[in-house]
Amino acid sequence: MLSTRFIGWLRRYEKWFGIAAVILMVIGLYTGLVTSSADYYQGEVVRIMYVHVPFAQTAMFAYSTLFFCSIWYLWKRDPIVDNAAHAAAGIALFFTAGGLLTGSIWGKPTWNTWWTWDPRLTSFAILFLTLVGYLMLRTFLDDKEKRATFGAILAIIGFIDLPIVHFSVEWWRSLHQPLSVSTRGVSIAADMALPLSLMSIGFTLLFTYMLMVRTQMLYLEYLLEAKQGRLMSEERL
Amino acid sequence: MQFFSVIRWIAWKDLLSEYRNRENISSMFFFAINVILIFSFSFSLDPETIKEIMPGIIWVAFGFTAIIGLGKSFLVEVNNDCMEYFQMLPIPKGAIYLGKFLGNFLFMLSVEIVLFPLFVLFFNLDILDQFLKLLLISTVATIGLSALGTLFSALTVQIRAREVMFPILLLPLSVPIFIGAVEATRGILSGDAFALYRHWIELLVVFDVIFVVVSFWIFEFILDY
Amino acid sequence: MATAIRGIELSKSFQHFQVLQSVSIEIASGECYALFGPNGAGKTTLLRIFATLHRPSAGRFEIMGFDGNRERAKIRAAIFLIGHGSYLYDDLSVKENIQFAIGIRGWNPTDLEIKKALDQVGIGRFSKLRSRYLSAGMKKRLSIAKALLVRPKVLIMDEAYAALDELGVAMVNEFIRNFTKEGGTVLMSSHDRAKTAEVAHRVGVLNRSVLNEMSVEEMSAADAIF
């Protein structure tokens, strides 16, 4: 069973992840915005990629974390894993919204539309709704164990559903929309690959850092409430 | 064989209660009729347009039916704390899920079968010769919908804001079912060859298998959190 | 005598509110143990932990030698809870409700057995009535009829005499006496000292999440037990 030792560990090591993330992101942003060249077809707009792709990747990464934490929770029933899952869900929701937003802004100049029913966009929209549902479900449940378990169930079901959504939309789109608007990625030149990989790794580290901070936050909230609750119980003695 | 007897007992109980009070089926049925009526007033009824929008109308009506019917399916278990009784039973909990799923599936399917003639009536559709194919698609789509709906009904029935949470959870995750069902229905109504929409039915079957199995496995945690 | 129920340092908190604090309890087979305590003392919570409805926040328990965290299915096969919930379906008749509740446990009693059990708890003539029309006392009797048919090794009764009339109380006491004589264990909570004294072998007072044990004589002699 993971324990508060784990929280102490988070507290001790979180800063290294944060620092590494900031260094990589600073270099990544510098190379991305200042030194790298523009894309042959898209021009300068391709620079949105350096923030959009890491956002989307991090969202997927955070959702996978939520999925694995959920399975782990159902297996071991360790409350701190539930805190981690809850933290991952909040972060995943944030990055999903950011990914959708930056993707939309990128889509306007490249495909001349804010939104298209692309499989990836659709699965991200579904992911967004699932995460909102997850967090809402948690707020509506009072019992701590029930909240953790039901949340975990929803997260697992949603994670399994996501590839099916992606697949079905792909089929559906091939029927209804001409594939003239290609939403596949741009071919990557060498001086684009550097900022992109820097930002990707940086965001992964940043996510780890955020997960560590947020898990602590949720755990401490619980600890504080438990403390106050115990004071309440002791008043009766 | 206790496993199958549990499924049988649960389905027996649900069907008998439903036969006695008819709450669920009648509310599903009349709700769906209202949806059909509103649609028939809001669209012009020339035959070409109807063919284009009909699959959507059919599955919107069935979707609402699912929200009304499946959402309430675990209410009867909560009313007299029967969920607790299930929790204390020394039996595999997945069997309880399958029993509830079976009942829900039968309710949904029977409502859908009754509704098809009404579509013919209100929209002048000529689907009677395709009825068996429509039935096949309804069956595979309804299995998936009931599998997810039964699970989410058990998940949301004990919480505040149950009526809101159930569709919020069910609808996004059942997007593949609706896409598959609408496309296959469209294929039938426009008289396409079976091979042209067969892959949608296969998709629905895959979805059904995955979600029945996963829900069956995961249901234990809902009862025994 | 073998130990039927053993709770070791059980604690439970709801929403950070500690209901039970390190409660240890040991009940032998064939014993009837009665829990007393003011409202909100944690009696129901303790019973529900033993009925595997709640997981303890800390501590562990065993029932018939089975571990409370790992062997819950085996515990569930051995226990039966008569609690606040009636576990009835409003649109099924009394008899159908019993058929369902027992049948789903894997045993189909004959009509005769059901009739006998219903007669024993005094609601035989209502067997065709839909359970939505039953009164609280009749629902309680129906639960006892289920217990008669299930024949568990451990019977857990929350508020054993609640909603029952005098005949019902006598019937319950008679039932408990027979049940313990045959080796069954009863863990019950109650508010009626006089009636409990007729059947209980030992008594525990749960007050402010702490358990104090005493004998039946001590309880009957005391002016107030909490």
Added chain:
Amino acid sequence: MRSVCEIGLKYRILPEGDPLKGLYLRWAVLLSLFGVIGLLGWGRYNREVRAQEPKALLKISSGSDLRVIGRIEGGSLVRGSEGKPFEFTLSGEGEQVSVNFMGEDQDTLRELKTIVVIGSWDGENRHFKAKEIALIPNYDFITWAYLTSLIPLAFFIFRMERKVALLYIMIKEEKAYQRENLS
């Protein structure tokens, strides 16, 4: 299974000093760091991406490596082939300049399209010799994408860290870690 609280007592994880002060200091450094990158990006935009209108071009006598934005006038485009340059008139804000371009045919080179030409300007002949053609610089999309993603991200993390710091302070004040409350 021991309660989380109980374990919390065993491992002292409370921070030393005032966690809020360190937080604000850290964020001041971070914001200035990212501000510098923003400024560098802005500088690069002015240097390499921003394009002039033809009107501004007419005011200078000559120059090379200039970037001019404008619309290709309808009917003015003469397509070049083997060795012959493309010729067209670029217009914007009522002024026009004639442009020739040596290079390959491109999708963007069509009448009534807005493009950016890069090359040298001959003020006396009012003639622009383009060596490269670029897309319209839509830097506002890029700016929006970065601002709408990174600013909320910073805000999100800042609030999280601040909450953690505050929680540590509150727990310290509540003395949640002292043994005396546990029997």
